[in-house]
Amino acid sequence: MPNFAGELPENYYFSGGVGTFVTPLSVAVLLAAIILIVCLPRKYVIVPFLLAGLLVPIYENFLVAGLNFHFDRILLIVTWARILVRREPASGPLSPLDKVVLLGALVNSIAYCIVWPQLGAMSNRAGFLLSGLGTYFLMRSLIRDKEDVIRVIKVLAIVVIVCAPLMWSEHFSQHNVFASVGAPDLSEIRNDRIRAQGPFAHPIIAGTFAVVIIPLFVGLWWYSPSNKLIAAAGVASSTAMMFASASSTPVMAFPAGILALSMWPMRKKMRRLRWGIVLGLIGLQLVMKRPVWFLIARVSGVLGGSGYHRAELIDNFVSHFFGWWLIGTKDNVNWGWDMWDVDNAYVGAGLTGGLLGFILFLAVFVYCYKMIGAGIRAAGQSRRDELFIWAIGAAFFANTVAFFGIVYFDQSRMAWNALLAMISVTGSFVAEPKFAYVEGKVFMSRLAAYRPVWFSNSRRTS
Numbered sequence: 001m002p003n004f005a006g007e008l009p010e011n012y013y014f015s016g017g018v019g020t021f022v023t024p025l026s027v028a029v030l031l032a033a034i035i036l037i038v039c040l041p042r043k044y045v046i047v048p049f050l051l052a053g054l055l056v057p058i059y060e061n062f063l064v065a066g067l068n069f070h071f072d073r074i075l076l077i078v079t080w081a082r083i084l085v086r087r088e089p090a091s092g093p094l095s096p097l098d099k100v101v102l103l104g105a106l107v108n109s110i111a112y113c114i115v116w117p118q119l120g121a122m123s124n125r126a127g128f129l130l131s132g133l134g135t136y137f138l139m140r141s142l143i144r145d146k147e148d149v150i151r152v153i154k155v156l157a158i159v160v161i162v163c164a165p166l167m168w169s170e171h172f173s174q175h176n177v178f179a180s181v182g183a184p185d186l187s188e189i190r191n192d193r194i195r196a197q198g199p200f201a202h203p204i205i206a207g208t209f210a211v212v213i214i215p216l217f218v219g220l221w222w223y224s225p226s227n228k229l230i231a232a233a234g235v236a237s238s239t240a241m242m243f244a245s246a247s248s249t250p251v252m253a254f255p256a257g258i259l260a261l262s263m264w265p266m267r268k269k270m271r272r273l274r275w276g277i278v279l280g281l282i283g284l285q286l287v288m289k290r291p292v293w294f295l296i297a298r299v300s301g302v303l304g305g306s307g308y309h310r311a312e313l314i315d316n317f318v319s320h321f322f323g324w325w326l327i328g329t330k331d332n333v334n335w336g337w338d339m340w341d342v343d344n345a346y347v348g349a350g351l352t353g354g355l356l357g358f359i360l361f362l363a364v365f366v367y368c369y370k371m372i373g374a375g376i377r378a379a380g381q382s383r384r385d386e387l388f389i390w391a392i393g394a395a396f397f398a399n400t401v402a403f404f405g406i407v408y409f410d411q412s413r414m415a416w417n418a419l420l421a422m423i424s425v426t427g428s429f430v431a432e433p434k435f436a437y438v439e440g441k442v443f444m445s446r447l448a449a450y451r452p453v454w455f456s457n458s459r460r461t462s
Contacts, residue, residue: 021059026056026182032048033052038078042142046151049138051158057182058201091144097420101133101364104349104364107353108352143421145425149425150223153217156234157230160234163237164240164241167196171243174194176196176198190246200411204405205406208406210239210242211253212399212402213419214239214254215395220234222387223388239254248405252401252404257398293315296404307405313347324355325355328354346362369393375426379429393423395419396419399419
């Protein structure tokens with residue numbers, strides 16, 4: 001069978017670095033972030049962690065004893081060291097989502113090392129566990145309530161506000177300003193369009209990162225009138241990043257988030273809507289000449305991009321089920337032209353973790369949507385909280401759609417883990433009850449007039 005992938009270098013799979021690569025400015029940013037992480041109060045620690053982690057490219061790396069310490073891993077180690085040394089509380093007992101994320105990462109790592117029985121694979125998965133689980137549980141530890149969620153959204157807004165004008169400059173000049181902190185200097189060109197990537201590893205990720213957090217800014221606008229300015233700036237900057245990236249996946253994820261936001265009036269009928277979508281897809285499968293996932297190619301034909309490749313990837317993933325279901329596979333490179341390029345997170349979960357890893361990845365979405373629904377029901381007495389949680393759910397839905405055309409393999413994973421942590425605390429968004437005290441001249445008259453909510457309810461139900 002021909003090798004359609006050609007000769008891929010080993011570090012394509014194992015991400016091995018050839019040496020230390022840093023710039024003076026990136027080191028200065030790293031040191032400043034470390035100082036702030038150590039010195040700031042706990043609730044503000046996430047601010048320098050996310051700012052430095054998202055704005056410094058993942059290419060910045062210290063090679064120590066053959067191990068790669070990217071800047072995000074250094075920030076992660078420092079932050080966890082602070083929490084452990086100060087004995088600050090962690091995220092508490094493991095939730096079902098925590099267990100699924102943990103088990104999924106372990107299954108992925110074990111299967112990967114079996115498929116690739118090499119020392120480089122073990123080193124790669126050790127870094128994967130450090131970055132993946134370390135960041136996820138750090139976000140769970142630092143994002144504990146609604147106030148933390150609002151703070152993180154404002155930090156994300158600052159990130160896109162910084163990136164947007166610089167990416168537009170890159171889009172027209174082909175010079176990446178973030179080269180001063182380690183990003184590639186010259187930008188990619190496709191179909192005569194310059195694709196800006198900013199501090200991210202690829203233009204698709206840059207644009208996708210921006211558009212999937214737009215619903216969070218809309219939610220901030222709905223919830224907090226005092227933050228409307230930064231929310232509006234976040235929406236405008238994210239939209240600008242989408243166009244500067246010149247990529248189809250962000251353009252596909254953008255309307256998904258907007259559509260999810262607009263479904264708020266239909267929130268009581270979502271079960272019927274979901275079943276309607278399922279039945280519609282089944283109907284299309286029956287009448288289409290090709291499988292229903294080739295709709296991705298149709299959409300890409302309108303928007304531009306490599307949608308046909310993504311559809312072919314899913315098609316091969318399904319047809320080669322018995323080749324990957326047990327522990328994953330590395331033979332996808334021989335499935336067809338460019339099948340080595342796995343730009344679908346769902347397919348990637350199966351290829352690296354087998355059927356069990358694929359199911360656990362899907363379970364993350366199941367639990368997240370359940371928690372979003374439970375949070376909205378719990379916040380039923382507060383329209384602002386309901387809208388805020390709905391917006392978080394819309395951001396998650398935008399990621400759900402985007403994963404058909406992207407895999408997060410750079411610092412954008414920080415934002416993904418932060419979103420999972422936000423969803424985990426939506427159940428605590430219930431607004432505190434507002435007690436109405438009767439005006440009086442003295443304290444005792446107020447106390448005598450006061451009737452607690454539970455007392456009033458008991459009178460009505462008796």
